[in-house]
Amino acid sequence: MILVLAGTGDGRLLVGQLVAEGHRVLASSLTEYGGRLLEQEGACQVRTGALAQDGLAALIRQYGVRAIVDATHPYAERISVEAQEACRQAGIPYLRHRREETALPEHPLxxxxxxxxxxxxxxxxxxxxxxxxxxxxxxxxxxxxxxxxxxxxxxxxxxxxxxxxxxxxxxxxxxxxxxxxxxxxxxxxxxxxxxxxxxxxxxxxxxxxxxxxxxxxxxxxxxxxxxxxxxxxxNRFPVDQAAMGLTGAEILNLLRGV
Missing domain, CATH: 3.40.50.150 (Vaccinia Virus protein VP39)
Known part of the structure; x- marks a missing residue:
């Protein structure tokens, strides 16, 4: 089972791609509306609501999670830190999806x-x-x-x-x-x-x-x-260099061996 923390449209897209490649996906969303969208992408399990680190650890144990894909919003720093720590403790991969930033022009406005x-x-x-x-x-x-x-x-x-x-x-x-x-x-x-x-x-x-x-x-x-x-x-908050993030294609490629 792959756990996808899906707080964005990118996360929903990744869920659909993982399902298409034959992965069993447990998807998590903060809202019930987001959960309904994840169900439409084919996730075999969907849970909604806030998650703490102990909640992540429980999900890893309960579902035999083999990797966590963090596709939460770039500004949702708390859950990302907690997901990294939960993966470290469980000895499983943590894969952070990198959302492209907008290149801001130099302008007085x-x-x-x-x-x-x-x-x-x-x-x-x-x-x-x-x-x-x-x-x-x-x-x-x-x-x-x-x-x-x-x-x-x-x-x-x-x-x-x-x-x-x-x-x-x-x-x-x-x-x-x-x-x-x-x-x-x-x-x-x-x-x-x-x-x-x-x-x-x-x-x-x-x-x-x-x-x-x-x-x-x-x-x-x-x-x-x-x-x-x-x-x-x-601006986005600084993150650990090791968790700067991966493209969707890079995440899919890495999970083919998990």
Whole structure:
């Protein structure tokens, strides 16, 4: 059994390719929606929900997992570290899928930062209406910074754009986002839709991760440059050099011998 931690479209593609090559695949997704998509790819077992290191170890033992393919989002650093450690303890291969990054142009509208607090400070300094296209896990630094600015009499509006999952909407409401400041849609979206959304909300700055072309970053870059909107990009976090990642083809080739 191959365990695929499938947090992206790349992960779903890998599941389908592994099944086509005759592997038995146990696929894991954080959300039930993701789990349904993995079932459509032919995984023989699908589990959903968050995983801790002890949960990974239990899955390895229960299903006789021979290798873990980590196709989680490039910014899901916790699960990647825990998967590496679980593989080390079990003595099985850990194969990290490498998602291509977007090559960011040198441009006064493009701002690269290294953490969420820096992103919040930078974005809110660039305009009073900021769209956050980063999911819901890292919204708090922006909410805190916006609250501080409002306390100083500075008008600030945050728009949260995220997956149309109940948990995501509940989290936004808990943090104080009103319904009119929540955009729930399944990404990635096109250049044209980004342009329409940024115009509709009068956005002055957008915050994104560098999720690469398949994650929609290229379309956000082009939309912002067309409209003259600032784009704040949170760089990927440093990883162990040994876990820099492999292409899908490299992963498939390595698993042919497992």
């Amino acid at each position: 493009i701002h690269q930062v290294n953490n969420w607090e820096e992103a919040a400070g930078t974005a809110l300094s660039l305009g009073e209406t900021v769209m956050l296209t980063i999911g819901t896990r890292h919204l708090e630094p922006f909410v805190t910074a916006a609250r501080e600015r409002r306390a100083r009499g500075r008008q600030t509006r945050l728009i949260a754009r995220m997956l149309p999952e109940e948990d995501s909407i509940v989290q936004c409401r808990r943090l104080g986002f009103c319904p009119g400041d929540i955009v729930a849609l399944q990404g990635p979206v096109s250049h044209q839709l980004n342009v329409a959304l940024f115009r509709h909300y009068g956005v002055k700055a957008v915050v994104t991760k560098n999720s690469g072309p398949t994650g929609g970053t290229d379309a956000k870059v082009s939309a912002c440059l067309e409209l003259g909107v600032h784009l704040v990009v949170v």
